Amino acid sequence: xxxLFAYGAFFLTMALTYATICLGLNVQWxxxxxFNVGVxxxxxxxxxxxxxxxxxxxxxxxxxxxxxxxxxxxxGALAAGLATFFVGAITIRLRSDYLAIATFGVAVAIHLCVLxxxxxxxxxxxxxxxxxxxxxxxxxxSVFGALNLVVMVLVVGLLxxxxxxxxxxxxxxxxxxxxxxxxxALALGKNAVRYRLEAFAIGGAxxxxxxxxxxxxxxxxxxxxxxxxLTFQVWAMLIVGGSGNNRGAILGAIVVWGLWAVSAGLxxxxxxxEQQARAAALQIVLIGASLCAILLLRPRGILGEVSxxxxxxxxxxxxxxxATERQNAEQA
Amino acid sequence: xxxQILIDGLIAGSMIGLGAIGVTLTYSILxxxxxxxxxxxxxxxxxxxxxxxxxGLASTSLTTPIAPxxxxxxxxxATVVAVVLTAALALLVDAVLxxxxxxxxxxxxxxxxxxxxxxxxxxxLLEFIxxxxxxxxxxxxxxxxxxGGGMRATPDQLLTLALAVVVVTAVHLMLxxxxxxxxxxxxxxxxxxSGVVGIDVxxxxxxxxxxxxALACVAGVMAGLLVQIRPQMGLDLLLPLFxxxxxxxxxxxxxxxxxxxxxxxxxxxxxxxxGAEWRASVAFLILVAIxxxxxxxxxxxxx
Numbered sequence: 001x002x003x004l005f006a007y008g009a010f011f012l013t014m015a016l017t018y019a020t021i022c023l024g025l026n027v028q029w030x031x032x033x034x035f036n037v038g039v040x041x042x043x044x045x046x047x048x049x050x051x052x053x054x055x056x057x058x059x060x061x062x063x064x065x066x067x068x069x070x071x072x073x074x075x076g077a078l079a080a081g082l083a084t085f086f087v088g089a090i091t092i093r094l095r096s097d098y099l100a101i102a103t104f105g106v107a108v109a110i111h112l113c114v115l116x117x118x119x120x121x122x123x124x125x126x127x128x129x130x131x132x133x134x135x136x137x138x139x140x141x142s143v144f145g146a147l148n149l150v151v152m153v154l155v156v157g158l159l160x161x162x163x164x165x166x167x168x169x170x171x172x173x174x175x176x177x178x179x180x181x182x183x184x185a186l187a188l189g190k191n192a193v194r195y196r197l198e199a200f201a202i203g204g205a206x207x208x209x210x211x212x213x214x215x216x217x218x219x220x221x222x223x224x225x226x227x228x229x230l231t232f233q234v235w236a237m238l239i240v241g242g243s244g245n246n247r248g249a250i251l252g253a254i255v256v257w258g259l260w261a262v263s264a265g266l267x268x269x270x271x272x273x274e275q276q277a278r279a280a281a282l283q284i285v286l287i288g289a290s291l292c293a294i295l296l297l298r299p300r301g302i303l304g305e306v307s308x309x310x311x312x313x314x315x316x317x318x319x320x321x322x323a324t325e326r327q328n329a330e331q332a
Numbered sequence: 333x334x335x336q337i338l339i340d341g342l343i344a345g346s347m348i349g350l351g352a353i354g355v356t357l358t359y360s361i362l363x364x365x366x367x368x369x370x371x372x373x374x375x376x377x378x379x380x381x382x383x384x385x386x387x388g389l390a391s392t393s394l395t396t397p398i399a400p401x402x403x404x405x406x407x408x409x410a411t412v413v414a415v416v417l418t419a420a421l422a423l424l425v426d427a428v429l430x431x432x433x434x435x436x437x438x439x440x441x442x443x444x445x446x447x448x449x450x451x452x453x454x455x456x457l458l459e460f461i462x463x464x465x466x467x468x469x470x471x472x473x474x475x476x477x478x479x480g481g482g483m484r485a486t487p488d489q490l491l492t493l494a495l496a497v498v499v500v501t502a503v504h505l506m507l508x509x510x511x512x513x514x515x516x517x518x519x520x521x522x523x524x525x526s527g528v529v530g531i532d533v534x535x536x537x538x539x540x541x542x543x544x545x546a547l548a549c550v551a552g553v554m555a556g557l558l559v560q561i562r563p564q565m566g567l568d569l570l571l572p573l574f575x576x577x578x579x580x581x582x583x584x585x586x587x588x589x590x591x592x593x594x595x596x597x598x599x600x601x602x603x604x605x606x607g608a609e610w611r612a613s614v615a616f617l618i619l620v621a622i623x624x625x626x627x628x629x630x631x632x633x634x635x
Contacts, residue, residue, distance in 0.1 A: 035441045037367070037448060090620060094627050097365040097444050101574045102623060104367070105616040108571050116609050228567070232452050235445065281459035288453030292429055295446050299438075 009145030011261060012254075016152035017214040019253035022237045023159055023246060024206030030244035030305070031167055032199040033179040035096060038087070038103030039234050041110035042204045044226035045083050046076035046211025048114060051127045051221055061127075062120050069131055073212045080208020081201050088200040093193055107231065115223045126222025130215050148217055155213060156250060159206065163246050166202075175199055229284060233260065236291045242301030251302060260287070335483045337600045343489050343558065345596020346496035349589040350551035351569055352576035353503060354544030360520040360583030361540045362434075364443040368425065369548060370566030370573060371454040376418040376549025377556040377565065378458055381467055383410035383417075395470075400487040402472035403557065411553050415546045422545035423538060425450055451567075458563040466560040469553075492554045499550060500589045503543070507585055512539060520583055572599070572615040579622050581632025591630065594618075 021043055028034045036042075050072035055064040067075075083106075091102040114121040121127065132138070134147040166172050177185040178192045186192055215221045233256065241252020263283045271279040294301065351373055358366045387406035388395040394406040429446050476484035507513035518526040519536045527533050555565055576595045580587025599614045622629065 033441070035444060090624055094623060096441050098578070098623060098627070100367075100441070100444050100448075101365055101578070102619065105571050105574070105619050109613055109616045112610065112612050229452065232448070235448070239445075278460055278463050281456040284456035285453050285460065288449045288456065291449040292446055292453070295438075295442060295449070296429070296432055299442070 003141075006141040006145045009142070009149045011257070013145070013149045013152045013217055014214075015254045015257040016149075016156050016250075017210050017217060018234065018237060018257050019156050019250040020152075020159060020210035020213060021207050021234050022241070022249040022253045023156070023163060024203040024210065025234055025238050026203075026243060026246060026249040027163065027166075027199055027206065028203035029238065030249070031172065031175050031179070032196055032203075033096070034088075034092070034196060034200050034203075035100045036103045036200075036203070037100045037228075037231060038105075038107035038110075039207060040226040040228060040230040041103075041107035042080045042084055042207040043211035043214070043230065044110050044114060044223075045080040046208030047215035047221045047225070048076075048121055048127070048211075049079040049208070050076035050212035051130045051215050052120070054131050054216070055127060055129055061118070061122055069133055069216055072216065073209060076212030076215075077205045077209035080211065081205030084204025084207075085197065085201040088197045092196050092200065107226075107228065111223055111226060114226070121223075124223060126220060126225075128220045130219045130221065132216055132219045152213065152217075155209075160246055160250065167246070171195070171198075232284070232291075233257075233287060236287050238301075239291055239294050240301055242303035242305065244305030245301070245303045248301055248303035248305075255302070256287070259290075335481045337604055338597070339479070339483050339485050339489070340603070341597030341600030342593060343485075343493060343596070344599055345593035346493055346589075347551045347554050347558075347592075348569065348572045348576050348596050349592025350496055350499065350547045350554070351573045352580065352588040352592045353500070353585050354547045355573050355577040356580065356582055356584065356588040357516075357540050357544050359577060361516060362430070362443075362537060364440050364447065365574065366544075367444065367447040367570065368451040368454060369447075369544065370568075370570035371451050371458075372418055372422060372545050372548035372566070373552040373555065373569055374458055374561075374563055374566035375421055375454060375552070376414050376545070377552030377561045378462055378467075378563075379414035379417040379549065380407070380410045380553045381462075381469060381556065381561050383413040384469060397470070397472050401491060402474045402486075402488055403470045407469055407553070407557070411550070414553065415549045418545040418549035418552075419542040422541040425454075426537070426541050451570075455563050455567060462563065464563055466562045467556075468560055469557050488557055492558060495550070495554070499547065500585070503547070504585050512536075516540065568612070571612065571619070572596075575615040575619040575622070578627075578629055579618060581629030584629070584631040587629060587631030 021039060024042075025036065025039060028036050050069075052063045053065050053067045053075045054069055054072035056066050057064040087102060087106050088099075091099045115124055117123075132148075133151055134144055137144045137147060167175075174185065174190050174195050177188075178190065178195055182192055234253075237252040237256040238249055239252070240256055241250070242248025260283065263286055264280070267276060267279045267283060351369065354372070355366065355369050358364070358369065384406045387410055388404075393404075394409070395404040397404055429450055430443060433443055433446055474486040474488060476486050478484055507516060515526065515531045515536050516539065518529075518531055519533055523533055526536075551569075552561075552565070555561075555569070559565075572592075572595050576592040577588050578591075579594065580589070580591030595615055595618055598618060599611050602614045603611050
């Protein structure tokens, strides 16, 4: 029974770290329409910077600065935010799929750096002994699991409230205006490039925070954690849950992570041990096929985007929606 | 030493160039960056691998090497089979995934995302069927011949270089001299207008998939013959392909080939001077440089 509780807490905590990445992606894609194929790279920056700041001093690489965990989290988020800002500054003016190609390249380059800069990142063996929150309770798995789960629930909850405020703020409205009709937003004097860049960097910082949280929860990171498969899982989570909807992002993360865990269990139960590495590829096929199926059959995902208006307008969203549809029809 | 960089670069570059032609064609005519193109390269290589193995079972005389090359007649025959199968696979993916999305007038970026999903699905399927272990067309060893000036190349390498030149010339002539090529260029300029003047846009779309997949398959067989066959090979080539397609200017076939050679040569220089572990960063640096300095590419027109 206690084992089950510890596993449940572990499962949910992991799902919530993915939910955090997903919330970051939702700012970039759901709210702003920026396609980021380099999610894994920005998560890696968060994880590695945080690990570097907080691990005890190590002989074979730079740092370990032994700083407190929350400093690592902040550092990871800041570093990933800066990295996304620079990538965005180069590519955001260009065609939308150039951004996709460039972010894909960034993920490849970051993976290459963490693999080869052994003096900084530990190379292919990664970084171990990353301090875990509440490590003193690690002797009792259920207490340790519960405390970590509470931390992640708080992180995701606060982030959710912050992002919900943000998307309903004037800033969030401009983002959606640019996404839906850029010339109109430009005509109103909104600097589309600047808004996009801000959204891209905020989303990147959230991914970095998630990377840091994940690194500290597991206590060990290696380059192989940050393969394109991670990017792909997070995209599947956001699309399944409903892009443009923060609750959808969280729900999608839990659903897809659940599917992933169940299919991993099936693979280990059904296939003999020597075939398991091979059968694990089927998990990715499953996730990939479901992503494509959702794009074809239910593009809005489980929850879908709800139209949002300023709370000062006083009108209910359902009354506003037909008007925007009419405008779209007139333009088309 | 330095002259050898030229040979290594040209060989790697010709594979990148062949793949980049497919990327640039789908990009300019179907109007999206196809992340699944790299996996067409891997599937092409594995199709040829499977067909060649089956032919070898049918008759051992097919696997006896044709001097001076390392492979028997089973490989050229298998390549023809693999080109057909890869083209069929591309048409299947289009019919199941991209076609319905196009019919629904989905945003470009939805197509890109779908191609991203298709890429990982296709690659993982390969990993499931053939496992992640590298495979080889032949176990024969080849001795490099001296070309003068300190350059060495195996007969296989020289053959693939010659093949790349022939294929690229054929594609270029097809695009510039034939009615099919004219309709393809017309659709790339303006799909609605070319539909109005009586061009069958759907058949042009099919030709683009067939052509892109065929070139990808040839590139895959070349990479499989000269290096090895792995499910990841297409993913590793994807960034060089995009870098070459953008560097050459989207839509330009000679541009894609020349840019492919440039990327290949730059990689060869980096491998010799910095080290092989940084090879993959070269394409990224070229990509960033071209996006900052000249986003329309060397031979492209400004948007």
